[in-house]
Amino acid sequence: VxxxxxxxxxxxxxxxxxxxxxxxxxxxxxxxxxxxxxxxxGANAENVTDTIDVIEGDVDTGAVDGDGNPIQTYPVEGHGSVTIESPSDNLVAGSLRLSEAGKAALQNEMSEVTINGGDPVVFNMTTDENGVITITGVDGEGNPVLDITMTPTMNENGDVTVVTDVNQYQPLDDN
Structure with a gap:
């Protein structure tokens, strides 16, 4: 057979x-x-974890521009990459999705993100046909605050590598 x-x-x-x-x-x-x-x-792929560190910009540098406005060191960014190994069946890169539990936890976390002493950040999440997940957060005026992009890529051996890029454009309130 x-x-x-x-x-x-x-x-x-x-x-x-x-x-x-x-x-x-x-x-x-x-x-x-x-x-x-x-x-x-065949055997299922093992669970994987990736950690991306982003160090916030410094808004208290004391430096000012020509108009006397403080110079902020934004945007700041972080990047990560994790490979999901295929033990038998080839993985399908375009099938990358957040689990329902993951979405609920993420929405809970995002509802607590604020800027400027409590102004809310409005988040939107999309997944395209290639499995690329994009999460964007904007302030009340539509200015970018934070974006996260997870891009899956199929490897020749059937594994999938997920590259995550995080960009923070404005300071976040500490909660």
Whole structure:
């Protein structure tokens, strides 16, 4: 048996293909039988974690521009990369999604993000057809505050590497 494409297994991660066969001998006697082909699902990818550190800009540098306005050292950024290894089946880069629990936790965290002593930040999250997740946060005037982009890329060996870029454009309140 040679399998050329992935097969979706049932809830127990098994696919059973039952072939009924019969054979006839020289004098016409027939025997019936079954050949069972059992295809087990491969191992699942392991969970991975990535940490991205962003160091906020310094708004208290004392430096001023030509008009006497403080010079802020924004934007600041952070980058990370993590590879999800494929133990058997090739992973599908475009299938990158935040879990429902992850979305709920993220929305809870985002609801607490403020700037300028309590002004809320409005966040939006999108996922495109290639699995690229973009989270953007803007202030009440539509100016960017924070953006996060997670870009999955398929590797030749079936693994997927996720590159995360974080850009912070304004100071955030400490909560």
């Amino acid at each position: 040679t399998q050329y494409q992935p097969i979706d297994q049932d809830d127990s991660d098994i696919t059973n293909i039952e072939l009924n066969v019969s054979g006839t001998d020289d004098d016409g006697d027939t025997a019936n039988g079954t050949i069972d082909i059992v295809i087990h699902d």
